[in-house]
Amino acid sequence: MTTSSIQSATRPAIPGYTYGQAGTPRSPISLLELEDLKKSLLFGHDDIQWLRKARPILEPQTETILDVWYGFVGSNPHLLKYFVDTRSGEPDAAYLAAVRKRFGRWIVDTADANYDQAWLDYQYEIGLRHHRVKKNKTDGAHAAAHIPLRHVLALVFPISATIRPFLEKGGQPPADVEAMQAAWTKAVLLQAILWAQPYVREGDF
Numbered sequence: 001m002t003t004s005s006i007q008s009a010t011r012p013a014i015p016g017y018t019y020g021q022a023g024t025p026r027s028p029i030s031l032l033e034l035e036d037l038k039k040s041l042l043f044g045h046d047d048i049q050w051l052r053k054a055r056p057i058l059e060p061q062t063e064t065i066l067d068v069w070y071g072f073v074g075s076n077p078h079l080l081k082y083f084v085d086t087r088s089g090e091p092d093a094a095y096l097a098a099v100r101k102r103f104g105r106w107i108v109d110t111a112d113a114n115y116d117q118a119w120l121d122y123q124y125e126i127g128l129r130h131h132r133v134k135k136n137k138t139d140g141a142h143a144a145a146h147i148p149l150r151h152v153l154a155l156v157f158p159i160s161a162t163i164r165p166f167l168e169k170g171g172q173p174p175a176d177v178e179a180m181q182a183a184w185t186k187a188v189l190l191q192a193i194l195w196a197q198p199y200v201r202e203g204d205f
Helices: 003-010 031-040 045-074 079-082 093-112 117-128 149-154 156-160 164-168 173-194
Strands: none
Touching: 031 117, 031 173, 045 079, 045 093, 045 156, 045 164, 079 093, 079 149, 093 117, 093 173, 117 173, 149 156, 149 173, 156 173, 164 173
């Protein structure tokens, strides 16, 4: 059994969570290209180690972190509309709840990523789920059919900046908190760049 299959077997059964599962489309980005992208971001082995140290701090706070992020989306109608049922005009509670479960797991996956083919493929899948190609399909939702790339990229900042208070609760020295914060920001930006691939004209990414 491969390392990826072992890790897949230990992941929780969350509806729509297909990390490491058969049928997840293969990313058009190669592992070599991923490594080059990490170099462009100055994302190295030290960053991965800081993310590993962040996991036991962040994981117990997952629901509180999600409350902050969901509160941000809910307070901005231009973001919340991507979760509104176009038939009723009201936020789709089931859709929001399903995404929240995967979003919570995403926090752990970000801190624990090994950047292998399964991880890379799942980033492509996430990008597709924001794009009109697969938006709504995973959960059978009836919300807006496409999230513009500008909002996907803009959310890198709030998802990065709001993590610092949670890291500080781990009681680590300020220098360690700063290192974990920097690693988290790089990891989020790396993923957002990969999520952008479905939006980009072939040959331009």
